[in-house]
Amino acid sequence: MFAPETESWDIVRRWLRSAMPAVYPVEANPVPPSHLSPPGSPAAASTPPGSPAAASTPPGSPAVCLICRGPIRPGLARCYQCGRHGLLGPGLLADAVVPISYAVKGTAAAADLWRYKSWRTPSASARAGVLALLLTFLHDHGPCVWRHAGMASPSRLAVVPTGCGRPGPPPLLELTSPYLRLPLTRLAMRPGRQGRDLDIQRFYAERTVARADVLLIDDSWVSGASAQSAAAALKLAGARRVAIVVLGRHLDPASPRAGQLVAQLRPGPYDPSKCAAHPQLDQRW
Ligand SMILES: [Zn+2]
Ligand SMILES: [Zn+2]
Numbered sequence: 001m002f003a004p005e006t007e008s009w010d011i012v013r014r015w016l017r018s019a020m021p022a023v024y025p026v027e028a029n030p031v032p033p034s035h036l037s038p039p040g041s042p043a044a045a046s047t048p049p050g051s052p053a054a055a056s057t058p059p060g061s062p063a064v065c066l067i068c069r070g071p072i073r074p075g076l077a078r079c080y081q082c083g084r085h086g087l088l089g090p091g092l093l094a095d096a097v098v099p100i101s102y103a104v105k106g107t108a109a110a111a112d113l114w115r116y117k118s119w120r121t122p123s124a125s126a127r128a129g130v131l132a133l134l135l136t137f138l139h140d141h142g143p144c145v146w147r148h149a150g151m152a153s154p155s156r157l158a159v160v161p162t163g164c165g166r167p168g169p170p171p172l173l174e175l176t177s178p179y180l181r182l183p184l185t186r187l188a189m190r191p192g193r194q195g196r197d198l199d200i201q202r203f204y205a206e207r208t209v210a211r212a213d214v215l216l217i218d219d220s221w222v223s224g225a226s227a228q229s230a231a232a233a234l235k236l237a238g239a240r241r242v243a244i245v246v247l248g249r250h251l252d253p254a255s256p257r258a259g260q261l262v263a264q265l266r267p268g269p270y271d272p273s274k275c276a277a278h279p280q281l282d283q284r285w
Contacts, residue, residue, distance in 0.1 A: 012136050013272060020129045021108030022267035023101040025274040026069050026249060064261065067097050068224050069249050069276055071257040081223045088198045092232035094216065094244040096149035098277045100137045103220055103248025104262055113219050113248045117162075117171035131175055133270060134217065134247060138180075141275040148277040149243035151213035156239075157182035160218035160230045161189050161203060172219050185209040185237075187230050198225045203233035210238030221246040 065072045065079035072079045078086070085093055103110040116126035138145075146153050157180050159173040168174070177184060185206050193202040214234050218227050231242045253262040 009136065009139055012132055013270065016132050016136060017269035020133065020270060021112060023109050023270060024104055024265045024267050025101050025271055026099045026276040027274050028276060028278040068221055069099055070251070071261045081225070085198045085224060085228045089200050089228060089232045092200055092235045093228050094231040094242045096145060096243045096277065097224070097246070098145045098148065098244065099221060099246045099249035100133060101248055102265060103250050104265070105250065105252045107267070110248060116175070117219070119166065127175055130219065130247060131179070134176055135179055136270065138245065140272045141277065144275050144277040145243050145245060149241050151241040151243065154182060154213050154215035154243065156185045156209055156212040156214045158185045158187055158205065158214050158216045158230065158234060160216065160227050161187050163189070163194055163226055172217060176217065182215060183208070185212070185214065185234070187233055196223065196225060198228050200229065200232035200236065202229040205233045205237035207237055209234050211240050213241045214239045214243070216242050216244045218244065218246045220248050220250055222250045
């Protein structure tokens with residue numbers, strides 16, 4: 001049967017595969033929910049050989065943070081930053097963090113996440129790529145994200161504000177909101193609250209978010225402090241659940257631990273079968 005909507009998405013996926021730089025997809029994390037532990041405590045390392053968790057972890061797969069999929073020290077469930085966020089903002093963090101791809105420093109895909117929002121000369125091709133990647137991912141894997149966050153589907157959209165004092169709406173909001181049929185909840189930064197750490201008072205959110213389930217989007221995740229501060233602002237304004245979808249989880253290959261992870265990643269064109277929140281990730285933390 002002719003399905004015009006399916007055909008349209010196929011056209012976008014084909015375009016993504018041919019016109020977008022290779023991405024480093026983030027696949028489902030091998031650590032199951034039963035092995036979640038408080039920040040800083042040993043986790044997956046205690047899994048007995050032959051257990052379901054061990055069986056689900058392909059040999060040689062890199063150890064990654066259960067929250068942000070960044071590199072971690074062996075035996076830990078979360079990276080240092082995500083562990084710290086758990087201490088600074090308990091009960092106020094996002095219910096799910098889903099990176100679409102890794103943004104490996106020095107690659108074309110990572111460069112596009114900057115070029116699309118260049119103040120003076122935004123790149124048209126980077127803007128098209130970022131828009132197509134986000135919309136296609138949400139179409140293909142939105143239900144995985146919502147399930148992972150414990151929501152039926154989001155009822156509001158929010159975008160992590162840019163931290164550089166740039167005037168106007170965040171570039172990602174201006175680029176994508178016309179295509180996302182969700183009412184917008186605006187976030188703004190309180191004066192003087194710039195910083196590198198999680199700060200639950202850095203941003204404030206419109207009250208329109210009360211009792212809402214929110215899709216919170218951002219282009220890059222470096223430490224996650226901005227995105228989690230924005231999630232905290234939404235929760236403080238009454239949001240029920242918050243799901244963060246981020247286009248690129250930053251990795252710097254020059255950093256030893258990230259370098260080990262990068263060495264095990266395989267770049268490729270957008271693949272609709274890969275996602276960091278497939279059903280086995282129905283985890284709460
Ligand atoms: Zn992390
Ligand atoms: Zn998925």
